[in-house]
Amino acid sequence: MNDESFSRRTLLDSVIRISSLPAGMTFFSAWIRAAQQHRHGPGAGAPKDTSELANYKPQFFSPEDFEAVQSFTEILIPTDETPGAREAHCAHFIDFVLHAADGYSPDTQKQWRAAIAALREAGFHSADGSRRQALVAEMARPERDPSAHHPAFAPYRLIKRENTFAFYTSRAGSIDALDYRGNSINLEFPACTHPEHQRL
Amino acid sequence: MPEQYDAIVVGSGACGGWASMALTQAGMRVLMLEAGSAIDPTDFHHTYLYQLKFRGRGAPGLLRRYSGSERNYRIMLDNQENPYTTAPDTSYQWGRSRCLGGRSLHWARASDRMADYEFKAASRDGYGMDWALNYSDLQPYYDRVERFIGVSGAAEGWPQFPDGVFLPVMPLNCAESVFTAACKSLGWPSTHRRLAQLTQAHNGRPACHYCGNCVNGCDIGAMFSTLSTTLHPALRTGKLELRTDSIVARVLMNGENRAGGVTYSERFTGKSVDVKAKHVILAASTLENTRLLLLSDKNGLANSSGTLGHYMIDQLSGGGVTGFLPKLKGGPSRLDDGKSAGITIPNVVNIDKGSARKDFIRGYVMNATGGQSEYPMFAASLPGFGSDWKREVKSRYVAQARIWIAGGEMLARKENRVELDPEVKDHWGIPVLKIHFTHSDNDHALMAHFQGKAEELFRRAGGEVMGGMGSGGPTGFPGAPGSPNAPANRAVADSDTSRGAAREGESPKRGAEPNAVPAKRRLGGAIHEVGTARMSSDARDGVLNSFCQTHDIPNLYVFGGNGFPSTGDKHPTLTMLALTARGCDHLLESAKGRGA
Numbered sequence: 001m002n003d004e005s006f007s008r009r010t011l012l013d014s015v016i017r018i019s020s021l022p023a024g025m026t027f028f029s030a031w032i033r034a035a036q037q038h039r040h041g042p043g044a045g046a047p048k049d050t051s052e053l054a055n056y057k058p059q060f061f062s063p064e065d066f067e068a069v070q071s072f073t074e075i076l077i078p079t080d081e082t083p084g085a086r087e088a089h090c091a092h093f094i095d096f097v098l099h100a101a102d103g104y105s106p107d108t109q110k111q112w113r114a115a116i117a118a119l120r121e122a123g124f125h126s127a128d129g130s131r132r133q134a135l136v137a138e139m140a141r142p143e144r145d146p147s148a149h150h151p152a153f154a155p156y157r158l159i160k161r162e163n164t165f166a167f168y169t170s171r172a173g174s175i176d177a178l179d180y181r182g183n184s185i186n187l188e189f190p191a192c193t194h195p196e197h198q199r200l
Numbered sequence: 201m202p203e204q205y206d207a208i209v210v211g212s213g214a215c216g217g218w219a220s221m222a223l224t225q226a227g228m229r230v231l232m233l234e235a236g237s238a239i240d241p242t243d244f245h246h247t248y249l250y251q252l253k254f255r256g257r258g259a260p261g262l263l264r265r266y267s268g269s270e271r272n273y274r275i276m277l278d279n280q281e282n283p284y285t286t287a288p289d290t291s292y293q294w295g296r297s298r299c300l301g302g303r304s305l306h307w308a309r310a311s312d313r314m315a316d317y318e319f320k321a322a323s324r325d326g327y328g329m330d331w332a333l334n335y336s337d338l339q340p341y342y343d344r345v346e347r348f349i350g351v352s353g354a355a356e357g358w359p360q361f362p363d364g365v366f367l368p369v370m371p372l373n374c375a376e377s378v379f380t381a382a383c384k385s386l387g388w389p390s391t392h393r394r395l396a397q398l399t400q401a402h403n404g405r406p407a408c409h410y411c412g413n414c415v416n417g418c419d420i421g422a423m424f425s426t427l428s429t430t431l432h433p434a435l436r437t438g439k440l441e442l443r444t445d446s447i448v449a450r451v452l453m454n455g456e457n458r459a460g461g462v463t464y465s466e467r468f469t470g471k472s473v474d475v476k477a478k479h480v481i482l483a484a485s486t487l488e489n490t491r492l493l494l495l496s497d498k499n500g501l502a503n504s505s506g507t508l509g510h511y512m513i514d515q516l517s518g519g520g521v522t523g524f525l526p527k528l529k530g531g532p533s534r535l536d537d538g539k540s541a542g543i544t545i546p547n548v549v550n551i552d553k554g555s556a557r558k559d560f561i562r563g564y565v566m567n568a569t570g571g572q573s574e575y576p577m578f579a580a581s582l583p584g585f586g587s588d589w590k591r592e593v594k595s596r597y598v599a600q601a602r603i604w605i606a607g608g609e610m611l612a613r614k615e616n617r618v619e620l621d622p623e624v625k626d627h628w629g630i631p632v633l634k635i636h637f638t639h640s641d642n643d644h645a646l647m648a649h650f651q652g653k654a655e656e657l658f659r660r661a662g663g664e665v666m667g668g669m670g671s672g673g674p675t676g677f678p679g680a681p682g683s684p685n686a687p688a689n690r691a692v693a694d695s696d697t698s699r700g701a702a703r704e705g706e707s708p709k710r711g712a713e714p715n716a717v718p719a720k721r722r723l724g725g726a727i728h729e730v731g732t733a734r735m736s737s738d739a740r741d742g743v744l745n746s747f748c749q750t751h752d753i754p755n756l757y758v759f760g761g762n763g764f765p766s767t768g769d770k771h772p773t774l775t776m777l778a779l780t781a782r783g784c785d786h787l788l789e790s791a792k793g794r795g796a
Contacts, residue, residue: 046248076586084590168579178533181572188410189535190371197378198380200660
């Protein structure tokens with residue numbers, strides 16, 4: 001049986017098998033609860049995103065800076081055949097984390113203030129969509145070309161790092177874009193049966 | 201007059217749980233004292249990162265206070281309540297847990313038997329001290345432990361990697377198949393990791409359902425822990441009294457050179473309580489056991505040898521290879537991290553004359569795995585952005601691969617030691633440990649050899665090396681144990697591997713070039729700390745005998761890693777459990793003889 005074919009029927013069979021074991025009852029209630037959360041098997045059974053990021057009002061960035069950060073994150077991870085930073089509310093998450101850092105991580109907040117100032121200095125705030133795209137490409141160049149320099153490269157890296165985290169830890173990034181299969185309940189571990197992997 | 205128990209067991213981790221079960225089943229009245237809180241296993245459940253407010257990194261400040269992650273800090277430890285200090289030249293991170301079940305709730309489950317060549321390492325290479333027992337002494341206890349807890353694995357017949365009583369193996373994922381083929385091509389042995397993780401219903405516990413959540417507390421008890429396996433049989437006897445939130449501060453002695461009980465502080469009231477027993481068993485984790493012995497006498501209790509606190513050892517970490525298997529790029533998503541396992545490449549150096557090395561003594565075990573993970577640790581280091589970058593992330597996501605050292609033997613040296621810090625006390629006013637811990641040239645040479653072999657295997661598998669993935673690997677995410685930005689002093693459940701994140705502002709090295717091997721890597725520990733009360737045949741050479749009974753005080757036993765004179769190249773927990781089972785038999789026999 002492969003992971004895709006997991007069904008409520010097989011789940012029920014498994015529950016009956018486990019509950020017939022004396023000590024299996026110890027964890028039975030937890031298992032049932034977990035099973036209910038993931039009753040459709042890997043990936044497809046991942047619960048909905050119930051976070052309130054969609055309704056979150058930015059508290060760390062000014063409205064103008066937030067718009068710039070949001071635009072930047074969507075250039076880095078655009079919406080295409082899969083969701084992007086917009087659907088994952090990456091800019092909102094970044095603002096949320098930075099606001100929560102009040103009193104705990106003044107250096108982090110300072111670093112982000114400096115990064116936003118550098119973006120403004122580079123003309124990102126006042127640029128239109130295509131110019132913003134071009135600016136990000138210029139800032140990113142040192143990633144591939146160690147001889148290249150850009151004054152906003154460090155801010156680019158900072159936003160990229162946090163945006164990557166915000167995206168791939170979101171449901172949109174983890175489940176919809178990457179099709180993450182873990183955290184699910186499976187009766188078997190799917191074995192590699194590919195002959196091309198069994199030999200070099 | 202305080203009540204007297206047959207035995208007090210301090211600690212409820214793997215060893216404390218086993219001891220409580222063994223002694224109560226033999227009819228003893230046992231008091232188990234746990235410093236942390238009670239844990240309800242029904243609180244364990246699957247959680248996606250997006251369901252956590254801070255996506256696993258925890259609220260600001262939370263993980264400075266607690267070890268672990270946003271998911272599992274409740275089964276770790278409050279660092280503010282329980283500080284420790286280190287010597288100026290020491291960078292050791294002591295991974296700890298204080299709760300009912302202790303580290304058994306989030307351990308890596310690796311259950312490999314030590315072989316005779318490890319017990320007799322000193323006789324073979326002239327360094328250090330042999331164990332006070334042989335493999336044949338422990339074999340029946342390995343058997344007993346494995347039969348009860350359930351260990352999945354394959355019998356291979358390798359002398360340096362003794363077979364056990366195994367449940368069926370977990371199948372290999374694609375990356376593990378590729379690494380297995382690469383091992384065959386190199387003529388290296390490899391096998392499924394041997395794990396205390398059930399592949400079929402066993403002793404009333406259900407089989408693993410491959411969710412990959414092992415280190416956050418198994419929600420069905422398919423992995424061995426005190427809560428899932430040993431506590432209930434002990435409680436069912438009606439002979440076990442369990443007191444949590446009870447911080448033991450010292451062992452009490454009576455006037456006849458025998459342990460008479462312990463004093464503990466109630467965690468929330470600070471009230472000091474004395475309890476009496478005919479036997480005292482320390483099973484509070486290796487270094488906490490030694491701390492208690494140091495706290496119990498100005499010269500250290502059971503320390504006639506003068507070795508108490510010395511010869512602290514941990515297995516090595518700090519190397520490894522991370523990257524991708526091009527063969528797997530662009531493939532479909534699969535449940536690659538659902539078993540949190542991998543393959544094991546047993547030690548092949550210094551096991552006989554033909555494999556003897558001139559540049560270092562002792563050996564190491566390697567592990568390898570790969571495939572899909574919860575978080576693509578490499579993504580932020582992958583150059584570029586936009587849709588092409590997203591597609592490249594997706595393509596590589598299923599092709600991740602890593603090799604890490606699973607049991608690098610570190611040499612025991614007297615100068616690596618713990619002592620009571622004369623100035624720093626914990627929340628209850630109890631002096632804390634100060635750790636002195638550095639690595640030797642042999643440790644560095646062994647690690648350099650492992651690094652070379654890991655890169656050789658990675659290349660043979662066709663791997664493309666990339667920095668920046670950290671060691672979170674298949675279960676990692678930023679801030680997770682072993683990841684490049686993991687906070688200091690956090691407990692991890694597995695050996696650390698590469699922390700090869702590219703420095704900000706530099707192009708990460710990519711392509712066919714293997715990881716650069718610096719002259720001396722910064723080595724770390726593996727949360728396999730052992731020693732500090734080593735066992736010896738002669739009471740002048742160590743604190744414990746081969747039954748983990750103190751040489752000096754016959755009714756005082758110390759279960760954990762304290763007795764290890766050397767680490768060997770296997771993960772230590774199974775051996776600790778076997779030693780505990782053997783020690784409990786000895787205690788019961790001795791008690792019978794005394795009519796106690």
